[in-house]
Amino acid sequence: MERRDFLKRSALASSVFMIPSFMRAFENTPASISGFKKLVVVQLSGGNDGLNSIIPYRNDLYYSNRPSLAIPKTNIIQATDELGFNENLAPLKELYDKGYLSIINNVGYPNPNRSHFRSTDIWHTASDANEYLESGWLGRYIEKQGTKSHLGIEVDESLSVIMKGAQMNGIATKNAGLFRRNMEQPFFSEVLNQQTDEHLSEHNLGYLYKTMIEAKSSARYLHEKTKTYTSKQSYPNNPFANQLKTTAEFINSGVETQVFYVSMGGFDTHVNQENKQKRLLTTYSEAMSSFIKDLEKNDTFKDTLVLTFSEFGRRVAQNASNGTDHGTANQVYVIGKQLKKAGFYNNAPDLSQLDSNGDLKHAVDFRSVYATILNNWMEVDDTRILNKSFSKMDFI
Numbered sequence: 001m002e003r004r005d006f007l008k009r010s011a012l013a014s015s016v017f018m019i020p021s022f023m024r025a026f027e028n029t030p031a032s033i034s035g036f037k038k039l040v041v042v043q044l045s046g047g048n049d050g051l052n053s054i055i056p057y058r059n060d061l062y063y064s065n066r067p068s069l070a071i072p073k074t075n076i077i078q079a080t081d082e083l084g085f086n087e088n089l090a091p092l093k094e095l096y097d098k099g100y101l102s103i104i105n106n107v108g109y110p111n112p113n114r115s116h117f118r119s120t121d122i123w124h125t126a127s128d129a130n131e132y133l134e135s136g137w138l139g140r141y142i143e144k145q146g147t148k149s150h151l152g153i154e155v156d157e158s159l160s161v162i163m164k165g166a167q168m169n170g171i172a173t174k175n176a177g178l179f180r181r182n183m184e185q186p187f188f189s190e191v192l193n194q195q196t197d198e199h200l201s202e203h204n205l206g207y208l209y210k211t212m213i214e215a216k217s218s219a220r221y222l223h224e225k226t227k228t229y230t231s232k233q234s235y236p237n238n239p240f241a242n243q244l245k246t247t248a249e250f251i252n253s254g255v256e257t258q259v260f261y262v263s264m265g266g267f268d269t270h271v272n273q274e275n276k277q278k279r280l281l282t283t284y285s286e287a288m289s290s291f292i293k294d295l296e297k298n299d300t301f302k303d304t305l306v307l308t309f310s311e312f313g314r315r316v317a318q319n320a321s322n323g324t325d326h327g328t329a330n331q332v333y334v335i336g337k338q339l340k341k342a343g344f345y346n347n348a349p350d351l352s353q354l355d356s357n358g359d360l361k362h363a364v365d366f367r368s369v370y371a372t373i374l375n376n377w378m379e380v381d382d383t384r385i386l387n388k389s390f391s392k393m394d395f396i
Contacts (some may be wrong), residue, residue, distance in 0.1 A: 014172055015115050037377050038304045040247060040260045041138065043123075044284065046267030048118065048310040049059055049277060050330040051349070054103060057084045061316075061351040069273060069318040088281040091289035092333070099342040100292065101335050106349055107369065108329035112312065116185045116268070116326075119311040124162035126367050126386050134207070136162035137370055138259045140385050141378070143168050145258075152259040153250060155243045162261055170259070174246060190326025229253035233294035240264040241287035248294040251304060258378070262306055267310060273323040285309075292335065305396065306335035309366070315353060316358055328355070329362035341395045368393055 055071050056062050058081070063070045076084035077093050085093045095101045111129040111240050113119045125133035135143075142152045143165035152170030154163050163170030231249050235241040243262040250257055262286060288306070295301035313330030329349065349360045371390040374382035383389050 016207045027119050027379075036256075036258060036303065037379070038251060038258055038260070039373060039378065040262070040304060040306045042288075042306060042308040043120075043261070043263040044267050044308065044310040045120070045263050045265040046269070046310070047312045047314060047326055048280075048330065049269060049273065049314040049324050050310075051314065051316065052273070052277060052324075053086050053089060053281060054079075054331055054348075055086060056082060056348050056351070058082050059348075059351055065317040067318070068322060069324070074235055080141070081082040083344060086278075086281055089277045091285040094282045094289065095292060096334060096343065098340065099159075100337060101333060102339050102342050102345050103348060104345045104364055104369065104393075104395065106291075106329045106360060106363035107309070107332045107366050108312070108360075109365055109367070110362075111361070112327065112328040112359075114312060114326040114328070116311060118214070121161060123309060123311050123366060124160060126370055134161070134164070135166050136160070136164050136263060137385055139163050139169055139373065141163035141259060141380065142170055151255070152261070153247075153255045153257055155246050156263070159195045160261065160263075163259075170261075174243070191212040233290055233297065235290045235294075236283070236286050236378065238283055238287070240283055241290065244287050245294070248291055248298075250302050251295065252298040269314070270319065270323040270325060271321040273318075286350055289337070302337045304336070305338075306333075306372065307369070307373065308333040313360060316354060316360065327359045329360040332364075332366070334369075337396065339396055344395070345395050350352065364393075365390060372396060 051062065051066075051294060052069070052071055055076050057071070057073050057076050057078070071086060075087050077090060078084045079093065079096060085096070093102065096103075107130060109122065113122060113129055121127070121132075122129060124136045126137040127133045138152050138286060139162065142163070152163050154170055154172045155174055156172050157174060159169060159172040159387050163172070209280070229249055231245055232247070233248070233253070235245045240262070243264075247260050247262060250260070264280070266276070266280055288308075292306075295304055309332050310330055313327040314324035315327045317324075319325050346363065351360075353361060355361055356368055367386055367390045370381040371386060372393040372395065374380050374385055375392060376396050
């Protein structure tokens with residue numbers, strides 16, 4: 001097969017080429033769950049309105065800034081004397097009551113960017129606002145594990161930068177069986193049968209050929225491991241819940257995976273926010289509740305930590321369209337069974353001290369959250385992953 005023909009045809013399967021070379025190590029992994037720590041990262045894409053999620057229901061400034069959008073006190077599930085949960089987060093409140101949830105307020109970064117794409121890149125790569133990185137913090141974590149049987153899975157059809165390293169990446173798949181069937185297609189066999197020493201010696205083609213070989217190997221491993229377990233937990237019938245169900249099946253089947261990434265879109269609520277956010281919060285919290293129950297039933301929750309973030313919060317004041325515009329600082333939810341500080345980790349947002357744009361001022365750098373998880377939970381040198389040193393927190 002000529003080089004140009006290979007490149008032309010391989011474009012049809014471009015997503016497969018994001019599979020990392022270290023995946024071949026899967027063939028020699030043990031059959032049982034090893035007990036290592038796992039991290040599930042969930043993004044609420046679009047910028048969830050934190051002030052209408054965890055509500056400062058005794059703060060008059062909250063109500064004066066949102067005359068028609070503020071959540072009435074009668075619709076709030078009280079948590080403390082100052083803060084309460086949106087009633088559509090009732091399943092999340094149940095996790096809070098069990099001591100499984102830590103809510104970190106005022107999380108952001110200096111010189112915040114209000115673009116969805118750029119702010120997401122900043123959160124995914126753990127960069128400064130004026131710094132552009134091509135690798136994600138989870139991708140760098142995976143890469144630092146060397147040849148060990150570690151894997152990062154994004155439960156989706158394409159790979160986000162958060163899972164990409166400099167030399168190797170995580171894998172994107174929503175279905176291990178389908179992934180294997182795709183890798184068994186005649187096209188891949190034809191391409192691999194046409195490889196020559198000349199192809200393997202050429203940098204680009206050699207990388208692609210080796211990646212395809214190892215992707216086929218990893219697809220076989222994932223399929224063989226996951227087909228032994230099917231979740232018996234009831235989940236809501238929606239795409240986000242399906243992502244979490246698949247994640248639980250990966251974890252509970254014993255696949256040696258340490259980091260997962262899932263996302264849920266729709267949180268860009270510029271117009272008519274109230275009903276839209278109600279549906280979104282219900283979807284998120286009900287699916288998360290099912291996911292945690294699934295892990296608990298299989299005794300894997302004790303080794304799993306869940307981090308939920310959104311690329312930014314919303315402006316404090318509502319807009320003229322009964323919605324909210326892009327803001328800055330927001331809450332982060334950390335869910336786990338081994339939290340050192342459950343409940344509210346720090347103070348509620350100060351609505352009397354806003355920046356010049358009318359946005360919340362961040363008090364916690366999101367990379368301190370990452371550093372804490374890497375150091376205290378994943379037990380690795382966080383400075384090697386984040387490329388800088390950040391202060392540690394005390395939630396885990």
